[in-house]
Amino acid sequence: MFRHTKRLQFEAKPERPDPVFAHKLQELIGGAYGELSVTWQYLFQGWNCRIEGKYKDLIMDTATEEIGHVEMLATMVARLLEGAPATATAEAVKDPVMAAVIGGMDPQQAIVAGGGALPADSNGYPWNGKFIVASGNLLADFRANAAAEAQGRLQTARLYNMTDDPGVKEMLKFNLARDTVHQKQWLRAIEELEADGLETDVAPSALFDEENQEHNHTIWHLSDGPHGPEGGWTRELEYLMEPQPLGGPASAPAPDPALFATYAPATSATAAPEIAEGDVQTFYSERDGRWKNQVEGNKRASSASDTKAEAQREGRRLAKDRGVTHVVRKKDGEIAETHDYS
Incomplete structure (x- = not known):
């Protein structure tokens, strides 16, 4: 059960309308690393979690908070769009470069959302459920969570430097702080999974005996850059400086004739190596x-x-x-x- 509280988690009041920035702020709502993504990522991780107790509670606490972040951002977008498109958009596009690049607000914010936020990114691309990671393996999921929060904080920091509106900056300062907390909590939770004996360094912690033993400790040097072996990872992993291809030619089999794919049958079998x-x-x-x-x-x-x-x-x-x-x-x-x- 979810219960909605009418008050926002943190205030979302801009000093003045700004439809151009409202367009940009859509990235934090419906982008691949936006709040919609982490909301649904954490919700499905929580619903799929098979361990009752501290891990599931942490996931669901954070998931529910992220719903509130979507609400904050959607409210901020609507307030930034106040008066658009009649007056504020015209003001925004007086700068010819900005007008050429972005053309003011996202037209769909007016046409589709009636002057409100969209479940889309800053290019108007609709949010996609494929953005989320919810595998049921807590180690793999928590690593994905830390990465998502890192990307989200990075984008928030970039947007923070794209506005001089004090109200917008105050909300983004709050968002930055929460992204910091969430990164730290997932990293600590990863450590606790290992301490509790639930997971190890590699997910899943199974099939180690079955995996190819010759190739589970080598990094293949496959670029011109020569400095990879200088890293500390060489304490555990061997850098293979002259790797050779292990498979045969990447030739597809003959197609079904009904598909009419161009195909030249081989004229002779490949000779076995001497x-x-x-x-x-x-x-x-x-x-x-x-x-x-x-x-x-x-x-x-x-x-x-x-x-x-x-x-x-x-x-x-x-x-x-x-x-x-x-x-x-x-x-x-x-x-x-x-x-x-x-």
């Missing part, structure tokens, strides 16, 4: 159900592992040490990937 003596192969042995590494030309395997990830990691090390190619096969024997370390 395996030279001394290269290292990682493969599955049906005989004992283990993954093995064998140097091409040797009669016996160099190592055996219970998992493909362990064998692949050892095969890569062996190939690097020998300066040869590492060939990784699928369970059925087909070549999955090759890496040249010569």
